Amino acid sequence: MAYKQAKQHTIDREISLEGVGLHTGQKVKMTFKPAPENTGYVFKRMDLEGEPQIEADVSYVVNTQRGTNLEKNGVKIQTSEHVLAACVGLDIDNILIELDASEPPIMDGSSKFFVEALEKAGVVAQEAEREEFVVDQVISYHDEKSGSEIIVMPADEYQVTAMVDFGTQVLGTQNASISHLSEFKDEIANARTFSFLHELEALLDHGLIKGGDLNNAIVYVDKEINEETLKKLRKAFERDNIAVKQNGILDNLTLHYPNEAARHKLLDVVGDLALIGTRIRGKVIANKPGHYVNTEFAKKMAKIIKAEKRNNVPKIDLDQKPMMDVNDIMDILPHRSPFLLVDKIYSCTDSCVIGMKNVTMNEPFFVGHFPGKPVMPGVLQVEAMAQTGGILALKSVPDPENYLTYFMKIDNVRFKQQVVPGDTLIFKLELLAPIRRGICQMQGYAYVNGKLATEAVLMAQIVKSK
Structure with missing residues (x-):
């Protein structure tokens, strides 16, 4: 399924609230301020020398007793979850949260007053697109000591279900769910x-x-x-x-509700998972959630997302109809079997192309290249990458069928994974600079099984063939 990329959001103007911290008892003034694109959620201690900042990042979690507490370089933020839940619930990506004490005001014990303040400040769109982690498999975290478990599974948008069982007569089994973030304000925010x-x-x-x-x-x-x-x-x-x-x-x-406890636990899950630092497109199911299991799950998710960013793996649905099949590719590229090494093109913009090759046992090079343990030659992986890049390069001319692309230079080639029969190679090539005078410079990647297999910087020249 193709997803429309959303824009990032911040608030239109600053707004303040005053109250006391639940655990410290200190009077505190909290001010929400607009923040630039790609800032995320940032706390700022106005009462300390140098007005130090602490990013809402799960790596700074130091304690989860009676709240999610952050610390960076000796500077603390206590009970961060209710404020962060309000920001997520209103679809805000970037905001500065100034405090003149270590703990945000507890208000009525919910996110209601924070949501109201943020709405009064106005939520506005920014130019940059929102980064989002699209869940394509079940990811789970289980705490054996408490029996708590959180999983996330594929879904078309961010959804959350919280299930609680306190095993007491006064408060037994409850659950609460939201199927869209727009439900947070009316269904969850005022749960205390x-x-x-x-x-x-x-x-x-x-x-x-x-x-x-x-x-x-x-x-x-x-x-x-x-x-x-x-x-x-x-x-x-x-x-x-x-x-x-x-x-x-x-x-x-x-x-407010018979299941107010479960709704508040859902609120806490939303706030704690904000510490991942990247939006999630998937359904979260939290069984017996608490700040410890929430933040341990957030750490696991942050690690997975960081690894994926490092690998730069493109997200594509191999079952969807490609932008170009092999016949369309042959209308543009002059290569033919056995030297046509790209089967499909899934997307091609002005600066990036994503293609694919199914590596089968019938490839002619497997006959002589380690026939007892066949491996696709690295030079042919680079060639396949270059052919995919040729589609991107030829997009810059109105009649690509009348042009050829020739290698001029290959730099920084690295082979990291073996490619064997049965593998699916995914290629991603990005322009490093605008195409000028027919010279095209690209950063190329090839992936197998979600891991980077080959990378290289390619330079090619577009030449008229007729």
């Missing part, structure tokens, strides 16, 4: 963070959630509540009376 009473007591005993009050977290009562506990809660939250509702939560809040 939550805690179980036994966790809440432990946090209070350790001096955490200093910014907590009963307006920014749902508390599920999973144990018998005695007078000592009630006294502790009344003191912590400065309330004269605290009681338990029939549905098993403290009486401070009314649930």
Whole structure:
């Protein structure tokens, strides 16, 4: 399937919010600012000398207890996930997030107020195209200790499902899903963070959630509540009376949804996976997600994406109808069997061409080239690459059938993988400079099984044949 490439987005103007950090209890001002193309999500600590910046990158995750916490060169950002989820949910790619403390304001424990602020600032398109990782196979991460698992599978757009099972009477099995990011604002953004009473007591005993009050977290009562506990809660939250509702939560809040816990877990997944740094086109299914498993999965995805970028593997569907089949290619190139070494062209723009050759046991060169263990000669791989590049070069003339391309120079040739019978060679050639006076310089790549097999810099001359 052919996908339309989306443009990157940022916000139109800056906008600020104020509140307190959930765990630090510090007052904090947070300002969203527009950012240039290819910036990504960047936090900036305005309260520290030099106003250091921390990119929202999973490599900076240092702690996932009660939130996803980042640290770079000793500079920290705590509980980043709710803010990042709002940015992803509104389809924003580039933004600067300024803070005068280490932790964004908790607000009501959801992403609602961040979404509202960003919408007020206005989301605007930029010129550059969005980079996107198209999932073509199932990728998974499993945490044996917790039983949590996250997988991503092929899908036409970014979709997320979260399934939770806390094994308690008050909060059992729930799930939540979005099939399109446009659903985030209305279905997910206002789902608030939550805690179980036994966790809440432990946090209070350790001096955490200093910014907590009963307006920014749902508390599920999973144990018998005695007078000592009630006294502790009344003191912590400065309330004269605290009681338990029939549905098993403290009486401070009314649930927005019966499955608000699962929706908030989905919100956390969206925020944590923003740390991958590249948009995902695929369906994410998170079973018993948490910040640890979310960020470990994000690390795995980031590693896979980095390797693919390094290999520069083109994404094509070999089952789709090609732009040119072998008969179309022979209308342009003069080569014929056994020396025509490209079978199909899948795309050809003004600066890049992608082609393919099926390597079969019937190739004439296998008869004498290591017949006991046949390997495609490297020079013929380069020739096949050059023929594909010839299609790109001849695109620059109005009557390509009347021109030929000749090698002038080959540089930086490297062979990295053997090519054997049964392999499918994918070629990608990109112009290194505009074609001038019939001289065409290209960077060429050949791939087998998703790995770079051969690369070279080719220079050719376009010459009129008649």
